[in-house]
Amino acid sequence: MKPVTEPKLFVEPRNYRARRMVDGLRILPMAGVFLIAMPLFWGGAGDSVKSSAVMLFLFGVWFVLILLNFLMTRRIGKERDWLDPINSETSVD
Amino acid sequence: MLNLLIGVCLAYVIALFAVAFWAERASMQGRANWLRSPMIYTLSLSIYCTGWTFYGAVGYAARSGLEFVTIYLGPSLVLLGWWWVLRKLVRIGRVQRVTSIADLISSRFGKSNGLGVLVTILAIVGTTPYIALQLQSVTLSFGAFANSESLSNNTAALWLGAGLALFTILFGTRNLDVHERHHGVVMAIAVEAVVKLCALVAVGVFVVWGVLGGIGPVLHEIDTSKVATWDVNGNRWIALTFLSGAAFLCLPRMFQVLVVENADEGHLHTASWAFPAYLMLMSLFVIPIAVAGLKILPTGSNPDLFVLSLPLSLEQDALAMFAFIGGFSSATSMVIVASLALATMVSNHIVMPIWIKWSEHRVREFGDVRRIILISRRFAILLIILLGYIYYWISGGGAALAAIGLVSFAGVTQVLPAMLGGIFWRGANRIGATAGLLVGFAIWLYTLFLPSLGNVYSAAFLAEGPWGIWWLRPQALFGVTELDPLVHALFWSMSLNALAFFVGSLISFPTPIERLQGAQIVNVYDHSPTQRGWSGRAAQSEDLMIMAQRILGVKQARALFQAEVQNQGGQGYLPDPTPEFLRTLERELAGSVGAATAHAMIGQTVGGTSVSVQDLMAVADEAAQIMEYSNRLEEQSRELTRTAQELQSANEKLTQISIQKDAFLSQVSHELRTPMTSILSFAQILRDGASLKGQDQSRYASIIHDESVRLTRLLDDLLDLSVLENGQVNLNIAKGRVQDLIDRSIATVVAGDAAMQMQITCKIPDDLHSLTTDLDRLGQVFINLISNAKKYCDAASPKLQISAHQSGCDVIIDFVDNGIGIPAQDRDFIFEKFARVGEQKTGGAGLGLTICKEIIARLGGEITYLSGHRGAAFRVQVPVNFHAA
Structure with missing residues (x-):
């Protein structure tokens, strides 16, 4: 049987970084939803918004999101190396 | 031209067959490691981009501008947020050996086959029009080349369907893998993913730099085209993003490649950024192509075919051919995976339960279950593609079909509440899931699917509702008139679906198996290995072996049983049917025939359904017996300890007595010796000493007397004791x-x-x-x-x-x-x-x-x-x- 150890109050800096990356990954789609909905609130003063501007904005957002995800996912590395299965979902800071 | 087209198509198809065949061979020879690389996984996800999206996105963009991009943004967000849902889905799929989305739902809600059937039917109804759509896109593209002079659309669609069915049957039902993975198919669709991306990017690059003259002019063209202004409907924008994201999770074919074909959770890490990038590239040139098509091609040309007609009209036949192959790839890969996924569902949730019921008492005489599964899958594939063809044939391939893509999405999305609720909420149960699915499905049929068919409802019905009940108007349910029909249907079906799911779960009580499965699936990260168990008492290992051989194949079954024998530390070929072994076996079988069927088959062989009160009592009995036995052992051991202690003390006593005896003997000899010595010496004095005075003589004589008395007393005592001990006393x-x-x-x-x-x-x-x-x-x-x-x-x-x-x-x-x-x-x-x-x-x-x-x-x-x-x-x-x- 695996000895049940007390969860540590603090984790090592490497694990701390990985956990923060996970937090970032969690928030990423929400930021995405917010940004993608943003063009809906553009315009005003009778001036119509140009499709090309929206297109550039959307692809820009898209690209940035992909880039952030790529960087954060890479920082996480192999999940099983650092995520203790016992308290994988408990947030230990 | 047409002959060339058919020739290229055939060559392409043969190449695909070769790739698939080679991948199968490689995997069988164990050289499949790189076949399972994260990039192949990412590319296989591209079956999301079907013929409809390949051609239709440009058409969509030409009609309504940027709105098309929501279809790609939704899945991108789902993958960007992979940590939330996909990670858990993939883990559950691996741990529970899930074979399809119907299997996941059925497995989560107590291995209920009813739910499996419901999801399967929903998936078939939702997917059939979609398959028709693929056939249409390919025949339309044929038509763009050949003007349909020598080949009717229907014939082309029929040939296409037959070819796809052949491919799927060949590579999708070759083996019955416990993991339900198909290397050949995955490799082929990965190749197709590259082909369609390259085709679209090639057309895009040609249009941007070859036709319009660079990025600056493109932006200028966009601003002057008819889609220059950003005037999307906000509701539709949000709803379509949600819908495409949800469909990405719920579509049977997506579930197949995302979860079932996933070999390593790590692949998700790569796919989480690579697939959104793929989607971004796929949509990058859509607007420029649409704008160029609107500008160059004569008004009235079908915008859905701009990808083809633009290079054709500019005399770029090779590029057009490439684009055609790209579209062809998109359509074929979708049909292959969709029919494969549906066939798995049909065979596991409809055919197998019926077959088990039908052959309940004849399992042993009947042939190979494995063969039954494969045959049923082959027929299911044929049937599903045929259904798609029939749908295409009846609908006539008109414009009505073009709208069916989103309708189809909305249909399969009805599984979303049950799926997400199932994996995140332990309180979700079968009644709730069934209620939610039925409500959502019914509302989807009523408000979206039937109206989409064109002439099902009369105008009066649409305007006034059934029997004049205004709040039941199909496109203005409960008086909600301000929403776009699609958004309206999605809004009501999803919200009422979720509500029914929630309320149904709240007011009903789940069965024990449901609760156990719920705990297992919701807490999948806890690695809890326990599942509701079988009582192996009645099960015969031999029967289990026979059954496992039929499903897994002789070699695999033998290996499995042999491993278990070693695990149990036994000898021979058959392990004891312990509950742990039965659970392992059930999971292995579930990989081939689905959780519900595996459960039923083991239940049939073992002769008991999961945990009965009798089982529990037997377990309790056993525990009581063990307790009693151990108590007896303890008692015995206590007794032995006591005896040993007694023996030890007796031994000590004996030793002491022996010492005493020795001491006494020396004492007795001493006691006897002392008076004897006195008597002897005084008697000698008396005998020899004639000169002794009378006083001395009498004193010595009295000493002799006293000593004799003492001796006598001692001897009396000894005699007395001896008499007493021998029981001779009077x-x-x-x-x-x-x-x-x-x-x-x-x-x-x-x-x-x-x-x-x-x-x-x-x-x-x-x-x-x-x-x-x-x-x-x-x-x-x-x-x-x-x-x-x-x-x-x-x-x-x-x-x-x-x-x-x-x-x-x-x-x-x-x-x-x-x-x-x-x-x-x-x-x-x-x-x-x-x-x-x-x-x-x-x-x-x-x-x-x-x-x-x-x-x-x-x-x-x-x-x-x-x-x-x-x-x-x-x-x-x-x-x-x-x-x-």
Whole structure:
């Protein structure tokens, strides 16, 4: 049987970084939803918004999101190396 | 041109077959590692981009501008947020050996086959039009090349369908893998993913740099085109993003590649950024192509075919051909995976349960279950593609079909509440899931699917509702008129679906299996290995072996059983059907036939359905038996310990007695020797010394006499003891008072020693019964005890207290003095023969108490040493009336 150890109050800096990356990954789609909905609130003063501007904005957002995800996912590395299965979902800071 | 087209198509298809065949071979030879790389996984996800998206996105963009991009943004967000849902889905899929989305739902909600059937039907209804759409896109693209002069659309669609069915059957149902993974198919669709991306990017690059003249001019063209302004409907924007994201999770084919074909959770890490990038590239050139098509092509041309007609009109035949192959790839890969996923669902959730029911009593005689599954899958593939073709044929491939993509999405999305609720909420149960699915499905049919068919509802029905009930108008349910029909249907179906799911779960109670599965799936990260178990008592390993061979194949089944035998530490070929083994076996089988079917099959063989009260009682019984057995063992071990202790103390006693005996023998020899020596020497003096005076002579003679008396006494004692021990003593029974007896005894002792300082007190009640026993012998005991007290009591003013009382039929007489008593360690053997305590200042032989003990035993009583008194204390207990033993 695996000895049940007390969860540590603090984790090592490497694990701390990985956990923060996970937090970032969690928030990423929400930021995405917010940004993608943003063009809906553009315009005003009778001036119509140009499709090309929206297109550039959307692809820009898209690209940035992909880039952030790529960087954060890479920082996480192999999940099983650092995520203790016992308290994988408990947030230990 | 047409012949060339068909030739290229055939060549492409043959190349695909070759790739798939080669991948299968490689995987069978164990060289499949790189076939399972994260990039292949990412590319296989691209079956999301079908022929409809390949051609239709440009058409969509030409009609309504940027709105098309929501179809790609939704899945991108889902993958960007992979940590939330996909990670868990993939883990569950791996741990539970999920074979399809219907299997996941059925497995989560207590392996309910009813739910599996419901999801399967929903998926078929939702996917059939989509397959029709793919056939249409390919035939349309054929038409763009050939103007349909020599080949009717229907014929082309039929040939296409047949070819796809052949491919799917060949590579999708070759093997029945426990993981339900198809290397050949995955490799082929990965190749197709590259082809379609390259095709679209090639057309895009050609349009941007070859036709429009660079990025600046493109932006200018966009601003001057008819889609120049951003005027999307906000509701649709949000709803479509949500819908495409949800469909990405719920579409049977997406579930197949995302979860079922996933070989490693790590692949998700790569796919989470690579697939959104793929989607971004796929949509990057859509607007430029649409704008260019609108500008260059004559008005009235079909915008859905801009990708083809643009290069064709610019005389870029090779590029057009490439684009055609891209579209062809998109359509074929979708149809292949969709029909494969649906066929798995149909065979696992519809055919197998029926077959099991039908052959309930004939499993053993019947042929190979494995073959049944494969055959049923092949037929299901044919059937599904045929259904798609029939749908296409009936609908006539008109514009109505173009809208069906989103309708289809909305249909399969009805699984979303049950799926997400199932994996995140332990309280979700079967009743809730069924209610949600039925409600959502019904509303989707009523508000979206039937209206989309065109002429199902009359105008009056649409405007006034059934029987004039205004709040039941199909496109304005409950008076909600301000929403776009698609958003309206999505809004109501999803919200009421979720509500029914939630309320149904709240008010009903789940079965034990549901609760166990719920806990397992929701807490999948906890690695809890326990599942509701089988009681293997009734199961025959041989039956299980036969069944496993039919499903897994002989080799795999043997390997599995052999591994288990080794695991159990047994010998031979068949392991014991322990609950753990049955659980493992069920999971393995579930990989081939789905959770519900595997559950049913094991249940049939084992002859019991999961945990019954009897099982629990049996388990409890077993536990009780084990407890009892261990109690008995403990008792035995305690007894043994006790015996060992007794033996040890007996041994110690024996050793001590032996030492005492040795000591006594030397003492006896000494005792005998001393008087003998005196007697001998004085007798010699008397014999030789004629000159002795008369005074001396008499003194020496009296010494000889005294020593002889002492010798005689010693020998008397020994003789007495020997007589007593051998039971040869003659008792002289008489009646007398205790008081008299004690008085006599004291007098005897005192008489022998006039200088005695001991003070003796007697406390004897007057009403004490007279004793009928051998009074002389009892008196002997009393004398012995009193004289012992006189001899050994070392107090400054020695006192002896004698008290007597009645106790039932016995009389008890205590002799307590005020000396130091007998040390605790010596009390055990003071009654033993030859025992003497401490330093001997008096010349006793150590036989007195032994004789006392023997006498009292003869008289039917008992003499004990009383602890708890300051001095030495003896208790004599004798019966009032002596009965000869």
